Every structure is written in C-alpha cells, then in structure tokens.
Amino acid sequence: MTTTLDVLHRSRRTVRSALLDALGRLDRDIRPVAAYHFGFTGLHGGPPSDEGKAVRPGLAMASAAAAGAPDGAGLPGAVAVELVHSFSLVHDDLMDGDRTRRHRPTVWSVWGPATAILVGDALLALAQEILTEAGTPQAARAGTLLAATTRQLVRGQMLDLEFERRDDVTPAECLDMCAAKTGALLSTSAAIGAVLSDAPGPVVTALAEYGAQLGLAYQLVDDLLGIWGDPATTGKPVFSDLRSRKKSLPVCHAVNSGTPAGNALADWLADARDTGVDGLRRGAALVAAAGGRDWAAAEARRRVAAAEQALRTAAIPAAPRAELIDIARFVVDREH
Amino acid sequence: MTTTLDVLHRSRRTVRSALLDALGRLDRDIRPVAAYHFGFTGLHGGPPSDEGKAVRPGLAMASAAAAGAPDGAGLPGAVAVELVHSFSLVHDDLMDGDRTRRHRPTVWSVWGPATAILVGDALLALAQEILTEAGTPQAARAGTLLAATTRQLVRGQMLDLEFERRDDVTPAECLDMCAAKTGALLSTSAAIGAVLSDAPGPVVTALAEYGAQLGLAYQLVDDLLGIWGDPATTGKPVFSDLRSRKKSLPVCHAVNSGTPAGNALADWLADARDTGVDGLRRGAALVAAAGGRDWAAAEARRRVAAAEQALRTAAIPAAPRAELIDIARFVVDREH
Numbered sequence: 001m002t003t004t005l006d007v008l009h010r011s012r013r014t015v016r017s018a019l020l021d022a023l024g025r026l027d028r029d030i031r032p033v034a035a036y037h038f039g040f041t042g043l044h045g046g047p048p049s050d051e052g053k054a055v056r057p058g059l060a061m062a063s064a065a066a067a068g069a070p071d072g073a074g075l076p077g078a079v080a081v082e083l084v085h086s087f088s089l090v091h092d093d094l095m096d097g098d099r100t101r102r103h104r105p106t107v108w109s110v111w112g113p114a115t116a117i118l119v120g121d122a123l124l125a126l127a128q129e130i131l132t133e134a135g136t137p138q139a140a141r142a143g144t145l146l147a148a149t150t151r152q153l154v155r156g157q158m159l160d161l162e163f164e165r166r167d168d169v170t171p172a173e174c175l176d177m178c179a180a181k182t183g184a185l186l187s188t189s190a191a192i193g194a195v196l197s198d199a200p201g202p203v204v205t206a207l208a209e210y211g212a213q214l215g216l217a218y219q220l221v222d223d224l225l226g227i228w229g230d231p232a233t234t235g236k237p238v239f240s241d242l243r244s245r246k247k248s249l250p251v252c253h254a255v256n257s258g259t260p261a262g263n264a265l266a267d268w269l270a271d272a273r274d275t276g277v278d279g280l281r282r283g284a285a286l287v288a289a290a291g292g293r294d295w296a297a298a299e300a301r302r303r304v305a306a307a308e309q310a311l312r313t314a315a316i317p318a319a320p321r322a323e324l325i326d327i328a329r330f331v332v333d334r335e336h
Numbered sequence: 337m338t339t340t341l342d343v344l345h346r347s348r349r350t351v352r353s354a355l356l357d358a359l360g361r362l363d364r365d366i367r368p369v370a371a372y373h374f375g376f377t378g379l380h381g382g383p384p385s386d387e388g389k390a391v392r393p394g395l396a397m398a399s400a401a402a403a404g405a406p407d408g409a410g411l412p413g414a415v416a417v418e419l420v421h422s423f424s425l426v427h428d429d430l431m432d433g434d435r436t437r438r439h440r441p442t443v444w445s446v447w448g449p450a451t452a453i454l455v456g457d458a459l460l461a462l463a464q465e466i467l468t469e470a471g472t473p474q475a476a477r478a479g480t481l482l483a484a485t486t487r488q489l490v491r492g493q494m495l496d497l498e499f500e501r502r503d504d505v506t507p508a509e510c511l512d513m514c515a516a517k518t519g520a521l522l523s524t525s526a527a528i529g530a531v532l533s534d535a536p537g538p539v540v541t542a543l544a545e546y547g548a549q550l551g552l553a554y555q556l557v558d559d560l561l562g563i564w565g566d567p568a569t570t571g572k573p574v575f576s577d578l579r580s581r582k583k584s585l586p587v588c589h590a591v592n593s594g595t596p597a598g599n600a601l602a603d604w605l606a607d608a609r610d611t612g613v614d615g616l617r618r619g620a621a622l623v624a625a626a627g628g629r630d631w632a633a634a635e636a637r638r639r640v641a642a643a644e645q646a647l648r649t650a651a652i653p654a655a656p657r658a659e660l661i662d663i664a665r666f667v668v669d670r671e672h
Contacts, residue, residue: 030491095450113431121423125487143468
C-alpha cells in the first residue's frame with residue numbers, strides 16, 4: 001500500500017480523471033501502452049496497479065493554490081508535468097535497458113524499442129498540447145517553461161549515461177546531473193500552477209526555488225533507497241544502484257571523501273562487476289563507512305529546510321504553504 | 337546542387353540564422369549532433385553539407401505573408417516546424433534502422449541509439465520553446481497546433497511500422513498513413529504563420545487544406561523517386577523503396593489494382609527478399625505495368641490542383657498566393 005499525504009490524495013483524484021481524458025486523445029495503438037505505463041491497466045487488460053506517488057501533479061495543484069488561484073487553475077499543469085515525467089521514464093528505461101519499474105515490465109521490454117520511442121514522443125507532445133490549449137499568454141509561458149525543463153531532463157539523462165562510462169565524476173557534477181534530471185521538473189511542477197495563474201514574479205521564483213531544493217532532497221532520498229531501501233516497498237532489487245555501479249549522490253560523495261573507505265569503494269566500483277549479495281553488502285558498507293549515507297541523509301534534510309525557507313521569501317497564503325511544507329517532509333520521510 | 341525556388345531560397349537564409357540561434361540553446365553534448373543532422377557541420381567538424389529543400393520553413397514564412405503579416409511574423413513557426421521535422425527524422429532513422437540519409441551517416445549510426453533518442457527529444461522540446469516564448473495567445477495556439485501535429489507524425493510512423501509486417505494494406509490505409517506522416521506537418525507548416533499572425537479562421541483553414549493536399553503530393557513524388565529516382569540526386573540506393581519492400585503509395589495502388597501485374601507484384605513482394613538489381617528492376621516494372629506509376633504521377637498533379645483550389649477559398653493576397661502555388665509546383669517537379 002502507498003502511504004500518502006491528504007493533499008496528494010485529494011489532487012490525485014482530480015488529476016487522474018483529467019489524465020485519463022488526455023490519454024483518450026492518443027491514437028488507438030498508443031493509448032493502451034500509455035495506460036499501462038501509468039498503471040491504469042495491467043498487461044493484456046489485466047488489473048490496474050499502484051499509480052505512484054503523484055508528487056509532481058500534487059505540487060502543480062498546490063502551486064496554483066499558493067498563487068491564490070481557484071481549484072482547477074493548476075490542472076493543465078498537473079497533467080502536463082505528469083505526462084512529461086512519464087515520457088522521460090519510458091525513454092530512459094529503454095536507454096538504460098531497465099526491464100522492470102515498480103514491479104512491472106517496462107514499456108520497451110513488452111512492446112519493443114520502436115513503440116517505446118513513439119509512446120514517449122506522443123506523451124511529450126500531449127503534455128504541450130494540454131498545457132497550451134487554453135490559448136492564453138499564461139498558457140504560452142507555461143509551455144515555454146515546460147519545454148525548457150524537458151531540455152534539462154534530456155541534459156540530465158545525457159550526463160547520467162556519460163557518467164556510467166567515467167570513474168572520475170565529481171560531487172559537483174553529480175549534483176548538477178541530479179538538478180537537471182530530477183530538480184528541474186520538480187521545480188517546474190511547483191511553479192507551473194502559479195505561472196498558469198498569472199502570479200507575480202516573486203511568487204513564481206519562490207515556488208521554483210522550493211521545487212528545485214525539494215528535487216535534490218527527493219533524489220538524495222531516492223539514492224539512499226536505491227542502496228538501503230527494502231525491495232518489497234521500492235520495487236527494485238536489493239542494492240540495485242550498487243549492482244549497476246550507479247554514480248549516485250551518496251556513492252559520489254563517499255568516493256570523493258578522501259577516507260580509506262572511500263578509496264576502497266573506488267577500487268570496489270572499478271572491480272570486475274561483483275554483483276553477488278555479499279559483494280554488494282560490502283560495497284554498501286564502504287559507502288556508509290566513507291560517510292556517504294550520513295551525508296546524503298543530512299543533505300536531504302538541509303535541502304528540505306532550504307525549500308521551506310524559499311517559501312518564506314514571497315507572499316504565499318498559510319494553507320497552501322503548509323501543504324507544500326507537508327509535501328517536502330513527505331518526500332524525505334518516504335520509504336519508496 | 338540543389339535547384340530551388342527563389343521564395344524558398346530567400347526564406348532559407350533568415351530561417352537558417354534563426355535555427356542556428358535556436359540550436360545554440362542546446363546543451364554542449366546535444367548541440368554538435370543536432371548541427372550535424374541539419375548539415376550545418378560535417379562529422380568531426382568536417383565541412384557542411386546540403387541542408388535540404390527547407391520546404392516546411394518556406395511554407396511557414398509564406399503562410400504569414402498570406403495572412404498579410406509583416407516579414408518575421410512566421411519565423412518562430414518556420415524554425416519550429418523544421419525542428420519537429422528533424423526530431424521525427426532522427427527518431428525514425430533509428431526505428432527504421434536506416435544508416436544513411438542524404439548521402440551521410442544517420443545520427444544513431446554515428447552516436448548510438450541513446451543519443452539519437454535524446455537529440456530527437458531535445459529538438460522536439462526546443463520547437464515548442466521557440467514557438468511559445470512570445471507569450472501571446474497566438475503563440476499558445478500555435479503550440480497546441482504543433483503538438484497535435486506531432487502526435488499525427490507519431491501515429492503515421494506507428495502505422496508505417498505496422499504496415500511493414502502486413503501484406504494486406506489497403507490504398508485507403510496507405511493514404512491515411514501518408515496524411516499522418518507527411519501531410520499533417522506540411523499542413524501545419526502552411527498554416528502556422530497565419531496562426532501566429534492571428535489571421536481569420538477561413539484563411540487558416542484554407543492554408544491548412546492547401547498544405548494537407550501538398551503533403552500528399554509531396555509523398556506521392558517521394559514514393560516515385562524512391563523507386564525511379566536517380567540515386568545520385570536522391571541520395572538513396574537505386575530502387576531503395578522496393579529493396580525494403582516499403583508499402584509506398586504506387587506499390588499499394590498497384591497491388592490492389594486487380595491486374596495480373598498487380599497480382600504478380602504481390603507475389604514478388606511476399607517472396608523471399610530478392611534484392612539483386614535484376615529482381616528489383618522486375619519489381620519496378622510490375623508496379624508500372626499495374627498502373628502504380630501513372631496513377632501516382634496523376635494523383636500528385638490532382639493533389640497540387642486541389643492545393644491551389646484551396647487557396648481560392650479565402651482572401652489571400654496575390655503575391656503570397658503566387659508563391660504558395662510556386663512551392664506546390666516545385667514539390668511535384670522536383671527530382672530529389
């Protein structure tokens with residue numbers, strides 16, 4: 001079962017319905033694949049599955065509220081950011097060769113690479129369609145913001161692939177990659193409702209900064225779960241990020257720590273791929289001994305504090321502000 | 337050498353400069369690959385190559401003029417349609433496994449599948465960014481139009497891949513595929529300048545219809561060149577579309593003609609892939625004998641006439657109307 005926040009739960013119902021409407025526009029060959037990816041259906045018409053945390057659309061809805069706009073003002077933004085997130089997952093899974101996501105076969109592993117490329121393309125196009133079709137200046141500005149964000153996602157994935165082939169990735173490079181791959185879309189999710197609501201510049205800026213900090217916290221927690229998360233709740237194999245030798249934030253910090261454990265970790269990572277559980281346990285112990293685990297947990301808390309601080313720099317009503325703070329705390333406390 | 341029209345030549349210079357500016361926004365890992373794809377540079381910094389006919393941006397520029405708008409009003413549209421066209425070529429080449437395009441190695445064949453996916457994604461996002469960033473209602477509407485068109489491109493490619501695995505494709509299905517894969521973007525190219533210029537509905541509709549008809553003519557000529565074109569000018573191997581057993585429009589018409597040659601062609605297509613030049617010459621002769629060649633040539637002329645007719649349904653000034661008619665005639669008379 002998914003533990004979730006009331007604010008995310010409420011927005012999820014509205015967004016789910018709008019997202020289903022949006023997917024209904026897709027071509028008959030694309031629609032069922034997209035519906036499967038979102039968890040609305042199972043394989044071959046099987047039962048639906050857990051639809052994920054819906055943090056991005058929740059942020060978009062809260063973002064409009066933070067701008068004092070009525071319910072619904074953020075909805076096209078909520079649908080659009082979820083579509084862009086899904087586009088990137090479908091394409092990334094193919095590029096990364098990942099065969100499962102959240103306990104289920106990935107799109108490319110079921111329908112093949114060409115369909116995965118096309119479904120991703122269609123979701124990206126649909127996101128822009130939904131976002132711009134109000135035909136207002138705010139809709140155009142939101143479209144520009146989302147397009148620029150999409151280019152950041154692409155940049156992040158390009159760096160991620162490049163880092164897999166390098167053993168000298170610095171912590172600054174790793175943070176930059178995470179800011180592009182995760183931070184940018186969370187930042188845009190947190191700002192897009194306000195953009196659509198024609199909020200004043202300082203409100204948009206504060207929300208975007210809140211989202212960017214939250215995005216880094218999100219990635220830090222993701223990286224911790226990728227090593228020490230419970231496979232039953234994360235849906236990933238045990239020690240999955242170590243198995244793939246991913247240059248995650250805690251690993252990058254540990255390798256660059258200058259400690260004996262950090263140096264041993266560098267050797268372990270460069271070693272012919274020891275993917276037995278004992279070897280992975282040893283790798284995880286080295287990350288922890290080199291301070292990577294504690295640093296990542298502390299850094300996630302610092303980023304959440306910075307996210308909350310950002311909200312104080314603009315006039316945001318108390319109720320949506322409290323919801324945004326709840327979302328930030330949920331992100332660091334989650335277990336999957 | 338490229339023979340081209342004065343109207344396309346004039347718009348090309350302006351568009352080329354704006355396109356280069358747009359590509360300048362791309363990330364350092366993406367930009368050189370995109371510049372290569374557009375022919376602005378060669379491989380490894382080699383000399384530039386022929387940049388193509390630039391029909392789509394030429395249409396977008398003429399479209400604004402047709403709406404009585406000043407020079408430059410169509411420019412974001414011209415850049416955006418060329419970016420979307422390139423996005424689809426980069427992704428399609430990968431899906432189709434095509435290793436060369438216009439005498440040069442394709443992006444995926446040089447940089448690999450992951451880079452081709454990411455470069456395509458970045459070009460698509462950039463198109464929306466350039467198009468919407470004026471922040472006007474017209475920009476938002478143009479964004480919606482281009483996004484819906486992108487979904488048509490995806491649908492067309494999905495059908496194209498499906499048709500490769502079927503031997504019962506009807507002429508109607510084949511036309512529908514071409515309308516999605518080629519007609520939609522030419523239609524949008526011809527309308528987008530008018531949309532950006534806030535032209536009256538009937539002008540936009542007339543231009544969109546002109547472009548849709550032109551798009552089918554374009555594809556018919558492309559299909560003829562794919563069988564009987566001179567490899568030296570088309571940049572494709574001799575009989576290339578027959579070699580790949582493509583369900584092109586003349587082939588589809590011939591197979592469904594009910595003639596003895598049509599039936600023999602169906603057998604030839606189903607036959608274990610005879611790709612020697614003699615076999616291909618026999619296939620081409622069967623397409624012609626079954627009427628596929630003459631039909632496609634006549635149908636292209638009919639579609640151009642319908643395109644010209646569409647322009648008469650709305651108030652379009654004489655000069656841009658004449659240019660649009662020139663472009664339509666250029667499309668059917670071209671040799672590559």
